[in-house]
Structures are given as structure tokens and as C-alpha cells.
Amino acid sequence: MSIVDRLQSIVKERGTTFKQLERDVGLGNGTIRRWEEQSPRLDKLTKVADYLHVSLDFLVYGRSVSEPAASSKLELDLRAEKERGGLTCDGLPLSEDEVDLIAMYRLLPPSHREELFDLAYFKYKRVVEQKKESIYSTYFDGSEDEKSGPAGSREARDGTA
Template sequence: MTLFDRIKGLADKQGKNIKTVALDIGLSENAIYGWKKTKPKADDLAKVADYFHVTVDFLLGREGLEIINEPIDLAKLVDDRKVDWDKWVSFEGKPLSDDVKIAMKLILGKRLEDK
């Protein structure tokens, strides 16, 4: 499996296409497609790894899937300015609907108030 194949697989799991991923991380829309024939810069590869919460070694095929687990402060989840819900929270790899996000925020907010 190539670098491009790994990135494509991760994008597919999140319901995104390669162009969207590239633009989301500040690359040109065809940059990742170009990696089929050329090697990416290290900092661009790190951006992709951070975006998908995997290691650069995984993208390069040096190890199995390793998701980087970062603790998320639940109090921040109720504030859209602090957490990108579409990036951090999903169900079976698919983004949550706006209704579900609102319900979760209301539940989390109430639970945090009850502490």
C-alpha cells in the first residue's frame, strides 16, 4: 500500500475526498495527488498525520494504525469555538448531524453543571 493509498483510505473513512483534505490543511487541491509520483515535504506529511490523528510512520507504512489519543476536556465540547466537532467527534467514521451535535452539547452541558 502506498502513501497515497493510506491517505485515501483515511479520507474515505471520514467521508472526505483527497481534494478536501488537502484544502483543509492548507495545501493546494492537487498536492496529495502529486505524491503518487513525488515525495512530500516532511512538514506537509506531518500536517496530514495530525489531520487524521495518526503517526507519520503509519502514513509511510512503517507501522500499523496508531491513533494518537489526545484527552479532550468535555467542558470544551460544549463550546464550538474550542472544538471542531466535525474533526473530533464522529459515529462509525461519519460526521454527526447538527441535531445530534446539539443534543450532545445540551447533555454534556447539563452534566457539567451538575458536578
């Protein structure tokens, strides 16, 4: 929405016209309509904003400076979720990382929440049941020595066998 569109909305809301507004603030006839093609001078825009009792930020951006831009809204939502916290699990307070995870989870759409939950459950089940079903466990058992597989032992692979 442009400055002229916002002004049109305000003028219509107040039951007046651009012609009357221009006359009241000392602008030439048709000045506001020309703002669709060329940027208004600050002194003229300030007169209009003062007369209509709106901020320059509202006329130019459609919002006041104190309202966050859309990109920072997500950060504020995340911070608000964390501050609402005071969260505990099994009677213990959550760490900052855990609180961050919960806050981010809450901000996700339901389909993404389900996907994240499935991943966490998969990892949890694997750790709790100590399953080694991945191909990775075929070659590595957590120690420095790898198990033999297609590449053979470390000595054979490194040429020191």
C-alpha cells in the same frame, strides 16, 4: 500500499475527499495525488498526519514504530514460547537448550515438525539400542584405532606396517 493509498483509505473511511483534506490543512489542489510521483515534504506530510490523527510511521510504513517488522516477529514469537515455558520433563526442569528446541519446534509448520521428530526418533533409537548400523561404525569404534576396512589398518594406510 503507498502513502497515497493509505490516505485514500483513511479519507474514504471518514467520508471526506482529498480536495477537502488539502483545503483544511492548507495544501494546494492536487498536492496529495502528486505524492504518487514524488515524495512529499515532511512539513506537509506532518500537517496531514496531525489533521487525520495518525502517526507519520503509519502513513509512511503502514504500521507504527512500536509494531515489530515481520523479520523480528519470529524472534518475538520464539522468545514468547520460551517465556511461556516453565517446562519440565520427567519431573526435571528443561535446560535452556531444551527450551529453545521446543520453542523452535512449535514455530515450524506441521510437515517440518514431522521430519524433525523422525530425525530425533532415529537418533534416540540408535543410542538406546546401541546399534552400529552405519558405514561409519565399520571403520570407527570410538577409540583412536580404526577398524580395518578397504584402506586396511592404520599402519598399512600410513605406510608403517
